[in-house]
Amino acid sequence: MxxxxxxxxxxxxxxxxxxxxxxxxxxxxxxxxxxxxxxxxxxxxxxxxxxxxxxxxxxxxxxxxxxxxxxxxxxxxxxxxxxxxxxxxxxxxxxxxxxxxxxxxxxxxxxxxxxxxxxxxxxxxxxxxxxxxxxxxxxxxxSLDRILSKMNTRGETNDAQNAMWTRLKQQYDAAKKEAKGKEGCAECLNNIYTTAADKTMPEVEKNLNLKVDNVKLAQAFAQDTFNKFLDDLLGASACRKPSxxxxxxxxxxxxxxxxxxxxxxxxxxxxxxxxxxxxxxxxxxxxxxxxxxxxxxxxxxxxxxxxxxxxxxxxxxxxxxxxxxxxxxxxxxxxxxxxxxxxxxxxxxxxxxxxxxxxxxxxxxxxx
The missing domain is CATH 3.90.70.10 (Cysteine proteinases)
Structure with a gap:
């Protein structure tokens, strides 16, 4: 090799x-x-x-x-x-x-x-x-095709998709910036991530074909990297089973x-x-x-x-x-x-x- x-x-x-x-x-x-x-x-x-x-x-x-x-x-x-x-x-x-x-x-x-x-x-x-x-x-x-099927059926362009991913990254970064220095306050962090999820949920429901609620989305915001956030948001963790x-x-x-x-x-x-x-x-x-x-x-x-x-x-x-x-x-x-x-x-x-x-x-x- x-x-x-x-x-x-x-x-x-x-x-x-x-x-x-x-x-x-x-x-x-x-x-x-x-x-x-x-x-x-x-x-x-x-x-x-x-x-x-x-x-x-x-x-x-x-x-x-x-x-x-x-x-x-x-x-x-x-x-x-x-x-x-x-x-x-x-x-x-x-x-x-x-x-x-x-x-x-x-x-x-x-x-x-x-x-x-x-x-x-x-x-x-x-x-x-x-x-x-x-x-x-x-x-x-x-399946990316399935995740983006709501946008595809509306005839959205790649530029619109790109803008959506960029907004998700910005929302994640904003939440982590607000959470910085509050690691010792579980209630503070929970409020920050719940608020971020509430703000983001309308876009997720509009653009992505995903089964996710505000609680799961808040848990995704708690992840320490954007890649892990995507892993949770897009449901990739459910795909690790051998079947x-x-x-x-x-x-x-x-x-x-x-x-x-x-x-x-x-x-x-x-x-x-x-x-x-x-x-x-x-x-x-x-x-x-x-x-x-x-x-x-x-x-x-x-x-x-x-x-x-x-x-x-x-x-x-x-x-x-x-x-x-x-x-x-x-x-x-x-x-x-x-x-x-x-x-x-x-x-x-x-x-x-x-x-x-x-x-x-x-x-x-x-x-x-």
Whole structure:
């Protein structure tokens, strides 16, 4: 097993999917290039998911990679038709991208306190989730789609969702600020957290599909970190029972590999590695995609995005000119995927907007 410290961070307020086609990284190839010369594709992929207004693309990539490997191991013919009780929850995987207090990876879920909706490492989440804890809560138990279903049915945008999460953070911070220095007064703290819950409850009832009352919300405000507050608020603690988990199969027979081994790989070397891995029947995680306007080499970490690469094509036009294309599985929902040729994008444009560094690609491999 290899260990990684890459951070793949997406800002909470990434552009809405209706504008996503404007990103230079996600350019499509002209339809005149229709003659397939090389065609590699992992077709048995799980269903497309959406991170909505949260910066958790890394967790969606981890869930997709883990689910695809489970389907491969279990010989499930239609990975896209799995029920929610068979799917890894990306939201639960947000707790698994961090090291423990000693800076080391741990296989104990108890080392990871609370949900983290602000961003994290793709490779760490995969290694810890798949090869460390070997499990995650199911979508049936902890589903972001279900939690946000009230907002989705009202046609709310990702920006509106982001604003809601920001307000919750502000309300939590305000309550903890007021509580500072009153740790010895249980009645004082109870009054502070109860008042915070009373103020917050209308927004929770309006925007979130959750079974929570003022008492439970006050208990969530009493948690010592915002991540633990979210854990209580969103009901993640109820998903720790074995019956609510999905287990990663064949963890003992796998390793997690990465490329390149230095910071100076070329786009051609990246494409060669993608082809090599796809030929084994496995997809790859691609990190460090820059969605900002700055050059990719100096991209601000808050503008990083991550996707799964599930296919590679060399396609040519009638004049014999050829171009390379990657099929990406993006965490911006099925509508984005459908609007962007099923995810088939210009490979050179994507890599040109990727900060190519050590271990920017990752994938499962059989132990030798």
């Amino acid at each position: 290899r260990y990684f410290l890459i951070v793949s961070f997406s800002s909470w307020a990434f552009a809405s999917t209706s504008l996503a086609t404007e990103y230079a990284a996600f350019a499509k190839i002209d339809s005149s290039y229709a003659q397939k010369k090389v065609d590699l594709e992992i077709k048995n992929m799980p269903r497309i998911t959406s991170q909505d207004g949260l910066g958790i693309c890394y967790a969606h990539v981890a869930a997709t990679m883990m689910q695809t490997e489970n389907c491969r191991t279990l010989k499930i013919k239609d990975c896209g038709s799995l029920q929610e009780n068979q799917l890894f929850s990306p939201l639960d995987l947000t707790r698994l991208h961090r090291t423990n207090d000693n800076g080391e990876y741990s296989t104990l879920r108890s080392s990871y306190k609370g949900l983290d909706i602000s961003g994290g490492s793709v490779h760490d989440a995969i290694i810890i989730g798949a090869l460390g804890t070997k499990a995650a809560a199911s979508e049936e138990c902890l 609510q988990m999905v287990y990663f199969e064949n963890a003992e027979g796998l390793t997690y590999e990465a490329f390149p081994t230095s910071d100076n790989a070329t786009s051609e070397q990246m494409k060669d590695k993608v082809k090599e891995v796809l030929k084994t029947g496995r997809p790859l995680a691609l990190t460090n995609i820059c969605l900002g306007q700055e050059p990719a080499k100096s991209c601000n970490e808050k503008n990083f995005h991550a996707v799964v690469i599930a296919g590679y094509r060399t396609i040519c036009n009638s004049a014999g000119k050829c171009r390379d294309s990657f099929k990406v599985v993006n965490s911006w929902g099925k509508s984005w995927q459908d609007q962007n040729d099923g995810g088939w994008l210009d490979a050179d444009a994507l890599l040109g907007r990727t900060k190519i560094a050590r271990d920017v690609l990752g994938w499962f491999a059989d132990k030798k």
